[in-house]
Amino acid sequence: MAKRTRTKQTAKAKRQRESDQALARMVEVAEGIHGDIKREKKPHMSFPIRSLSNVRYDPRGGTFKMLGRKSRRDFSYATVKTFAQSVRMLAVSKAVVEDDDIINKREAYYRSKSWGEAAFTEQPESDTVMEDPEAMLGFNREQIGFIPDEHGGSVAGRLTVIDQDPATGDDVEIDCTRFGTGAYSVPPQVEQLRFETTAKFILVVETTAMFQRLVKHAFWDTANCVLIAMGGVPTRACRRFIRRLSDAFRLRVFAFTDGDPYGYANIYRTLKVGSGNAAHLNEFFCVPRSRFLGVTPQDVIDYKLPTQPLKDIDIKRAKDALKNDPFFRHHKEWQKAIAQMLKMKVRVEQQAFAAHSLNFVIEEYLPRKLRHTKQFLP
Amino acid sequence: MAKRTRTKQTAKAKRQRESDQALARMVEVAEGIHGDIKREKKPHMSFPIRSLSNVRYDPRGGTFKMLGRKSRRDFSYATVKTFAQSVRMLAVSKAVVEDDDIINKREAYYRSKSWGEAAFTEQPESDTVMEDPEAMLGFNREQIGFIPDEHGGSVAGRLTVIDQDPATGDDVEIDCTRFGTGAYSVPPQVEQLRFETTAKFILVVETTAMFQRLVKHAFWDTANCVLIAMGGVPTRACRRFIRRLSDAFRLRVFAFTDGDPYGYANIYRTLKVGSGNAAHLNEFFCVPRSRFLGVTPQDVIDYKLPTQPLKDIDIKRAKDALKNDPFFRHHKEWQKAIAQMLKMKVRVEQQAFAAHSLNFVIEEYLPRKLRHTKQFLP
Numbered sequence: 001m002a003k004r005t006r007t008k009q010t011a012k013a014k015r016q017r018e019s020d021q022a023l024a025r026m027v028e029v030a031e032g033i034h035g036d037i038k039r040e041k042k043p044h045m046s047f048p049i050r051s052l053s054n055v056r057y058d059p060r061g062g063t064f065k066m067l068g069r070k071s072r073r074d075f076s077y078a079t080v081k082t083f084a085q086s087v088r089m090l091a092v093s094k095a096v097v098e099d100d101d102i103i104n105k106r107e108a109y110y111r112s113k114s115w116g117e118a119a120f121t122e123q124p125e126s127d128t129v130m131e132d133p134e135a136m137l138g139f140n141r142e143q144i145g146f147i148p149d150e151h152g153g154s155v156a157g158r159l160t161v162i163d164q165d166p167a168t169g170d171d172v173e174i175d176c177t178r179f180g181t182g183a184y185s186v187p188p189q190v191e192q193l194r195f196e197t198t199a200k201f202i203l204v205v206e207t208t209a210m211f212q213r214l215v216k217h218a219f220w221d222t223a224n225c226v227l228i229a230m231g232g233v234p235t236r237a238c239r240r241f242i243r244r245l246s247d248a249f250r251l252r253v254f255a256f257t258d259g260d261p262y263g264y265a266n267i268y269r270t271l272k273v274g275s276g277n278a279a280h281l282n283e284f285f286c287v288p289r290s291r292f293l294g295v296t297p298q299d300v301i302d303y304k305l306p307t308q309p310l311k312d313i314d315i316k317r318a319k320d321a322l323k324n325d326p327f328f329r330h331h332k333e334w335q336k337a338i339a340q341m342l343k344m345k346v347r348v349e350q351q352a353f354a355a356h357s358l359n360f361v362i363e364e365y366l367p368r369k370l371r372h373t374k375q376f377l378p
Numbered sequence: 379m380a381k382r383t384r385t386k387q388t389a390k391a392k393r394q395r396e397s398d399q400a401l402a403r404m405v406e407v408a409e410g411i412h413g414d415i416k417r418e419k420k421p422h423m424s425f426p427i428r429s430l431s432n433v434r435y436d437p438r439g440g441t442f443k444m445l446g447r448k449s450r451r452d453f454s455y456a457t458v459k460t461f462a463q464s465v466r467m468l469a470v471s472k473a474v475v476e477d478d479d480i481i482n483k484r485e486a487y488y489r490s491k492s493w494g495e496a497a498f499t500e501q502p503e504s505d506t507v508m509e510d511p512e513a514m515l516g517f518n519r520e521q522i523g524f525i526p527d528e529h530g531g532s533v534a535g536r537l538t539v540i541d542q543d544p545a546t547g548d549d550v551e552i553d554c555t556r557f558g559t560g561a562y563s564v565p566p567q568v569e570q571l572r573f574e575t576t577a578k579f580i581l582v583v584e585t586t587a588m589f590q591r592l593v594k595h596a597f598w599d600t601a602n603c604v605l606i607a608m609g610g611v612p613t614r615a616c617r618r619f620i621r622r623l624s625d626a627f628r629l630r631v632f633a634f635t636d637g638d639p640y641g642y643a644n645i646y647r648t649l650k651v652g653s654g655n656a657a658h659l660n661e662f663f664c665v666p667r668s669r670f671l672g673v674t675p676q677d678v679i680d681y682k683l684p685t686q687p688l689k690d691i692d693i694k695r696a697k698d699a700l701k702n703d704p705f706f707r708h709h710k711e712w713q714k715a716i717a718q719m720l721k722m723k724v725r726v727e728q729q730a731f732a733a734h735s736l737n738f739v740i741e742e743y744l745p746r747k748l749r750h751t752k753q754f755l756p
Contacts, residue, residue: 096736101594101736101737102590102591102594103732103736104587104590104729106585106587106727106729106732107587107591107729107732107736108732109729110684110727110729110730110731110732110733111732111733111736113684113733114733147587147590148587149585149586149587150586151529151532151586151609154529154563161558161560163557163558163559163560164558164559165556165558165596166558166559166593166594166595166596167596167599172556172557172558173556174556174557174558174560177543178543178550178551178552179541179550179552179562179563180539180541180542180543180544180550180552180565180571181541181542181544181565181566181567181570182539182541182552182562182563182564182565183562183563183565184557184560184561184562184563185532185557185560185561185562185563186560187558187559187560187561187590187593188559188586188587188590189559192559193558207484207527208527208528208529208566209482209484209485209525209526209527209566212480212482212525212565212566213480213485215544215565216479216480216544217544218543218544218545221545231529306488306491349484349488351482351484351485351487351488352488353488354481354484354485354486354488354489355488355489355491355492358474358479358481358485358489359479
C-alpha cells in the first residue's frame with residue numbers, strides 16, 4: 001500500500017501559509033524602511049553574512065549552521081542606487097508571490113528597465129540584489145517565486161508525484177514507473193509537490209548516462225528505489241526535491257558519483273550539507289539523510305578498476321577539503337578516504353565498471369554495495 | 379480524436395528491421411576486411427568525409443547533403459592500432475545491438491581496457507573511433523546503441539508518447555498534458571517512440587526558464603501545441619525527437635531563441651539543417667519543417683525591446699554565417715535579418731519582453747506572431 005504525504009488540503013494550506021508569511025515579512029521590511037524615513041532617520045537593511053566564515057558544521061543535524069553575523073546596508077550617497085533597487089526588487093517579489101507567478105534572473109533584470117534611474121545596467125548587479133530579499137526575508141528564492149534557468153534533475157522509479165495542473169488547478173498524479181526509457185523532469189519550484197512511494201531508498205547518480213543505464217535495465221524495479229540523475233553538482237530544485245522526498249518518508253539517500261575530489265567535495269558535499277556561499281539557505285537545500293555509496297578509493301582496489309592519474313586541480317581540491325571544509329574536517333572516515341586517494345594518486349569514474357562488462361555495475365557492484373549500507377561514507 | 383503514429387507491430391517491426399540491417403552491415407564490413415586478409419591484400423575501411431567542405435545545401439529538402447567524397451583508412455604500420463580499435467569497436471556495437479543494450483562514450487572507453495594493446499589511452503582517441511562505425515555503416519550512433527551523456531530536452535503539452543516499459547516490455551503511454559509544472563524528459567534513444575497528438579504545431583524554446591513560464595501558464599493549452607525546451611543548442615536526442623514527431627504528423631516547428639548570432643547560426647541552424655561537422659548524420663537529425671519565430675532584429679523595433687551591444691564574438695559569428703554558411707547564403711531573408719542586426723549593433727534576449735510585463739511574451743508577443751506564421755524566417 002503506497003504511503004502518501006499529507007492530505008491535499010494540508011499541502012495547499014501550508015503553501016498558502018508560506019506565501020502569507022513571505023508577504024508579511026516583505027511588508028514588515030518595507031514598513032521598517034518607511035518608518036525610518038518618517039522619523040527622519042537614515043533607513044537601513046540587514047542581511048546575514050553569506051560565506052563559509054559565518055558557518056559552523058552541526059554534526060547532529062548534519063548541516064552547516066549560520067553563526068548569526070550580519071551585515072548592514074545603510075542608506076547613503078554611495079548606496080542610494082542599490083538601496084532603491086533592493087526596495088524595487090522587494091516590490092517585484094511581492095507581486096510575483098501575490099500572482100502565484102514565477103520570475104527568473106534575466107526577467108528580473110529586464111523588469112528593472114521600467115525603474116528609471118534605478119534600472120540595472122549589468123546582470124551581476126541584479127543577481128546580487130536578487131539574493132538580498134532571500135537572505136533578508138529568510139525565505140528561499142523559489143518560495144518567493146524566483147526560479148533558476150536550469151534543469152532540475154531527472155527522476156524514474158517507485159514514486160508518484162502529485163502536482164497541480166497549471167490550466168485547471170486540479171491535482172495531477174505523475175507515476176514515475178510509467179516513463180519507459182524517459183524520465184520525469186523536476187520543475188524549478190517543488191514546494192507544492194506531494195509524494196506517494198513504497199521505495200526503500202533514493203539512489204542519486206552523477207551522470208545522465210549512468211542514470212540511463214539504470215533506467216534501461218529497470219534497476220528501480222529490482223532494487224525497489226527511486227532513481228535521480230543530478231547531472232553534475234545538483235541544482236537547487238534537484239536538492240530541494242530530494243530533501244522533501246527524503247523528509248516525507250524518512251528515506252535514505254545514497255549517492256553514486258565519480259571517485260574524485262569533484263565528486264566528493266563538490267557534488268556530494270553540496271548535496272548533503274549545502275554550499276558554503278549560500279550558507280543561509282542550507283536549511284532548505286541540504287539532504288542530511290545522504291550517505292556516500294561510491295565510487296570510493298577502496299572500490300578501485302576491491303573491484304580492480306581502471307583509473308586516471310589525479311590532476312593538479314584534483315590534488316588542490318582534495319587538500320583544500322581536508323584543510324578548510326568543516327564537513328570533511330568533522331568526519332574521520334572521509335579524511336581517511338581522501339588521504340587514501342591522495343596516496344593512490346588516482347581518480348576513478350563511475351563508468352569504469354564497464355571494463356569488466358557493460359552491466360557489471362548493475363549486476364555486481366550496486367547489489368554488493370547495497371547489502372552493506374552501514375559501511376557507506378557519512 | 380487523437381491521431382496515432384503507426385501501429386505497435388509496425389513500429390516494433392521497423393526497429394527490428396533497422397537492427398537487422400545494422401547487424402548485416404557490420405558483418406559485411408568485417409567480412410570485407412577478413413576477405414582482404416585471406417586474399418593477402420592489405421585490408422582497408424572507407425568513410426565519408428565529415429566536414430562542411432563535403433556538403434551542399436539542398437534548398438528543396440531544406441537540409442545539408444553529402445557530396446560523397448570518401449576517405450580511406452588502409453592497414454599499415456602507422457594505422458595498425460586504430461585499425462584494430464575500429465574492428466574492436468565494431469564488435470562492441472554488434473554486441474550492444476544484439477542485446478538491445480546501450481553504451482556511452484566513457485563506457486566504450488573502459489570496455490577497451492580488456493583489448494590488450496589495442497586499449498584506448500585517451501578519450502579523444504575513442505571518440506574518433508566511435509564515430510567511425512556510425513559513418514562507415516550509415517546508421518546514426520543511437521541506432522547502434524551509442525548514447526550521449528546529455529539531457530535530451532523537456533517536453534510538455536498536447537502529446538502522448540508511447541514507449542516500452544524496460545521491466546516488462548509492455549507499452550507505456552506518457553501523457554504530456556499531465557505533468558503539472560514538471561515535464562517529460564526525452565530519453566537518449568528515441569527511435570522506438572510512437573506518438574499521439576492533436577497539436578497544431580511544436581514550439582521549441584531556447585531557455586529552460588522560458589519553457590517554465592510557458593508551462594506555468596499552460597501556454598500549450600491555449601495555443602494547442604507541444605512545448606519543447608532545448609536548453610541551448612539542441613542535443614541529438616532532442617533534435618531526433620522533434621524530427622520524428624514533426625514527420626509523423628507533418629507538424630510545423632517554430633523556434634523561439636534569443637535574437638543573437640548564437641541563437642540564429644548555432645541553435646536554429648543546427649536544429650533546422652544540422653551541424654557541419656556531422657554532415658553524414660543530418661538526414662537523421664535535421665528538422666526541415668522548422669521556421670524561425672523570433673526574436674528577430676525587427677522585433678526589437680516593433681516591440682521596443684531593451685538590448686545589449688553586440689560583442690566582438692557576435693559580430694565575427696554573424697559575418698562568418700553570411701560568408702561561409704551554405705544555409706544563410708541560400709536564404710535572402712536571413713541575410714537581410716543578419717545584416718539588420720549588424721547595422722543595429724545589438725542583440726536581444728528572449729527574456730527582454732519582461733521589460734513590458736512578466737507575461738507580455740505570453741499575452742502579446744507569441745499570439746501576435748503566431749497569427750502570421752508565413753512571415754517567419756525560413
